[in-house]
Amino acid sequence: MEKILEVKDLKVSFQTYGGTVQAVRGVSFDLHKGETLAIVGESGSGKSVTSQTLMKLIPMPPGQITGGEILFYGDDIVPKSEKEMENIRGKDISMIFQDPMTSLNPTMKVGNQIIEGLIKHQGLSKADAKKRAIKLLELVGIPMPDKRVNQYPHEFSGGMRQRAMIAIALATNPKLLIADEPTTALDVTIQAQILELMKELQAKMDTSIIFITHDLGVVANVADRVAVMYAGQIVEIGTVDEIFYDPKHPYTWGLLASMPSVDNDTKDELAAIPGTPPDLTNPPIGDAFAARNKYALAIDYEEEPPMFQISETHFAKTWLLHPDAPHVEPPAAVKLRQRQMSSNFDKPVIVKEGI
Amino acid sequence: MTEKLLEIKNLKQHFNVGKSNMVKAVDGITFDIYKGETLGLVGESGCGKSTTGRTIIRLYNATDGQVLFNGENVHGKKSTNQLKAFNRKMQMIFQDPYASLNPRMTVADIIAEGIDIHGLAKSKKERMERVYELLETVGLNKEHANRYPHEFSGGQRQRIGIARALAVEPEFIIADEPISALDVSIQAQVVNLMKKLQREKGLTYLFIAHDLSMVKYISDRIGVMYFGKLVELATAEELYSNPMHPYTQSLLSAIPLPDPESERTRQRKTYDPAVHQYSADEKVEMREVRPNHFVFCSEKEFAQYQKEHKS
Numbered sequence: 097m098e099k100i101l102e103v104k105d106l107k108v109s110f111q112t113y114g115g116t117v118q119a120v121r122g123v124s125f126d127l128h129k130g131e132t133l134a135i136v137g138e139s140g141s142g143k144s145v146t147s148q149t150l151m152k153l154i155p156m157p158p159g160q161i162t163g164g165e166i167l168f169y170g171d172d173i174v175p176k177s178e179k180e181m182e183n184i185r186g187k188d189i190s191m192i193f194q195d196p197m198t199s200l201n202p203t204m205k206v207g208n209q210i211i212e213g214l215i216k217h218q219g220l221s222k223a224d225a226k227k228r229a230i231k232l233l234e235l236v237g238i239p240m241p242d243k244r245v246n247q248y249p250h251e252f253s254g255g256m257r258q259r260a261m262i263a264i265a266l267a268t269n270p271k272l273l274i275a276d277e278p279t280t281a282l283d284v285t286i287q288a289q290i291l292e293l294m295k296e297l298q299a300k301m302d303t304s305i306i307f308i309t310h311d312l313g314v315v316a317n318v319a320d321r322v323a324v325m326y327a328g329q330i331v332e333i334g335t336v337d338e339i340f341y342d343p344k345h346p347y348t349w350g351l352l353a354s355m356p357s358v359d360n361d362t363k364d365e366l367a368a369i370p371g372t373p374p375d376l377t378n379p380p381i382g383d384a385f386a387a388r389n390k391y392a393l394a395i396d397y398e399e400e401p402p403m404f405q406i407s408e409t410h411f412a413k414t415w416l417l418h419p420d421a422p423h424v425e426p427p428a429a430v431k432l433r434q435r436q437m438s439s440n441f442d443k444p445v446i447v448k449e450g451i
Numbered sequence: 452m453t454e455k456l457l458e459i460k461n462l463k464q465h466f467n468v469g470k471s472n473m474v475k476a477v478d479g480i481t482f483d484i485y486k487g488e489t490l491g492l493v494g495e496s497g498c499g500k501s502t503t504g505r506t507i508i509r510l511y512n513a514t515d516g517q518v519l520f521n522g523e524n525v526h527g528k529k530s531t532n533q534l535k536a537f538n539r540k541m542q543m544i545f546q547d548p549y550a551s552l553n554p555r556m557t558v559a560d561i562i563a564e565g566i567d568i569h570g571l572a573k574s575k576k577e578r579m580e581r582v583y584e585l586l587e588t589v590g591l592n593k594e595h596a597n598r599y600p601h602e603f604s605g606g607q608r609q610r611i612g613i614a615r616a617l618a619v620e621p622e623f624i625i626a627d628e629p630i631s632a633l634d635v636s637i638q639a640q641v642v643n644l645m646k647k648l649q650r651e652k653g654l655t656y657l658f659i660a661h662d663l664s665m666v667k668y669i670s671d672r673i674g675v676m677y678f679g680k681l682v683e684l685a686t687a688e689e690l691y692s693n694p695m696h697p698y699t700q701s702l703l704s705a706i707p708l709p710d711p712e713s714e715r716t717r718q719r720k721t722y723d724p725a726v727h728q729y730s731a732d733e734k735v736e737m738r739e740v741r742p743n744h745f746v747f748c749s750e751k752e753f754a755q756y757q758k759e760h761k762s
Contacts, residue, residue, distance in 0.1 A: 292719075
């Protein structure tokens with residue numbers, strides 16, 4: 097499969113009164129054509145900042161890319177000027193935002209918001225663009241598109257607005273679609289429809305999607321691969337099966353165990369992850385998750401763990417995979433779902449030393 | 452779990468009555484809440500679940516119907532003192548921990564507001580002791596008392612909201628989407644805390660939410676609402692294993708499960724209210740299809756459900 101995006105050791109920080117917040121601390125991943133990568137993590141884990149940096153949407157200043165490369169079809173985005181970015185945004189890379197209530201312009205007709213990108217990037221005439229806008233609204237499942245195209249966002253329901261957002265994002269057939277919690281504000285029934293729709297459109301247009309969410313159910317539904325972020329770093333990345341059936345990082349265990357499952361009727365206490373995420377103005381020494389991690393080893397407080405490779409596609413950043421580490425049992429909720437992965441290496445291999 | 456704490460009878464809450472844009476947010480619902488239980492209320496946004504909660508606690512005056520709390524009507528005429536006594540027994544935890552705490556008040560003042568109003572502390576010292584105790588109960592500590600809400604994270608703020616609700620020693624707490632605004636890992640903390648408090652203090656909860664897996668986990672019984680009506684009411688296990696109303700079935704089929712394999716093969720059901728084809732003279736009401744399992748249906752559907760779900 098063709099690689100369309102390669103992010104290498106990306107670092108982003110923000111200058112604030114309280115000091116420099118290191119929001120993204122060395123993130124590397126790649127994305128293939130037509131695949132969906134889900135990024136999960138708590139608020140403040142850097143997942144939204146990472147994705148916004150891909151489009152250079154973070155306000156600079158106070159934001160700053162302090163290191164790393166973002167190769168989009170081999171071309172580094174980081175040094176590009178605002179003017180050059182305008183030719184990429186909305187054309188090659190599009191974004192769907194979390195809140196459909198606030199991310200559409202309330203003073204502009206929905207049709208005109210779709211047309212905007214078409215005229216700018218594809219040089220269509222106004223009449224042609226409008227025809228295409230109607231087609232797009234139809235594609236995303238909005239009834240009576242020829243009427244709807246002349247309506248304002250307030251005349252749309254929440255689910256419809258999100259559909260309109262998707263129509264805007266897809267108008268120019270982008271190669272990469274970044275969806276930042278696109279269904280979080282929606283009801284489950286509408287969410288199911290939107291996810292269905294996104295998968296359908298992806299199959300049709302072969303778009304790659306970066307899907308940011310904290311809902312693991314949604315991840316299981318849409319993702320091919322999953323990256324788990326914590327405190328500005330990717331702590332585990334692998335195929336969706338590897339993350340759900342053979343997770344290695346204690347933080348991933350914590351996430352999986354803290355969700356009640358609809359299938360079982362246990363009323364045991366949920367395995368909550370204690371405490372709160374660390375302050376990134378002053379990231380802790382060693383493993384950032386150590387303070388909340390009941391499996392933490394002594395070395396976790398001293399030295400940052402390296403990235404271990406478990407299979408061709410599965411990586412995790414925890415000392416527990418080191419040959420000298422004691423064997424630990426994951427929480428019961430994780431053990432229940434654990435399976436033997438045939439693609440695993442005999443032993444985890446260190447691929448990147450900690451910094 | 453036999454004593455009724457709350458009886459809601461044919462409760463109606465209509466807005467803009469008499470105007471063309473009248474909304475029947477809650478349209479005649481009837482259910483009971485037993486002492487010490489957690490009743491979950493689920494449904495899409497706009498189905499009236501929050502309005503139901505707010506009407507029960509009298510944030511809105513009901514258009515019609517009754518809410519009996521320990522046998523007394525909440526919505527009846529009351530003197531200021533009687534109303535105060537009522538408010539003490541019923542408290543609410545709100546959805547948005549960022550908007551529901553006054554940013555200009557310290558945490559101590561937020562929590563102690565109810566204590567002051569109801570005169571529950573005789574001296575300043577006692578008041579502060581009570582605040583410290585409450586902070587500890589919800590997993591915060593003394594030092595937090597003099598801070599302001601903006602210094603806290605979402606999960607901590609929700610804990611403050613819970614401490615505030617507990618301050619007046621209520622019997623019944625309405626939790627309106629108390630965890631929707633929180634992260635997954637923090638959600639579990641807050642839910643565990645709520646369960647612990649229930650065990651220790653014998654609280655009764657009305658838990659309003661749209662996250663069905665969490666609702667199932669915390670609730671003893673669950674009511675499903677659709678367009679201002681309660682369409683199904685059953686114990687949590689029964690509802691999930693034997694959903695009868697087509698709307699409940701579609702709702703359950705839409706929950707994404709954290710399991711890639713089942714996600715790949717799942718079939719979603721959609722609900723079309725037209726399937727019922729109720730004729731004008733049919734009486735549609737809550738009927739008990741199985742013991743303690745109520746479904747909003749017509750006589751004909753009732754017979755059909757009974758046939759399908761023989762136990």
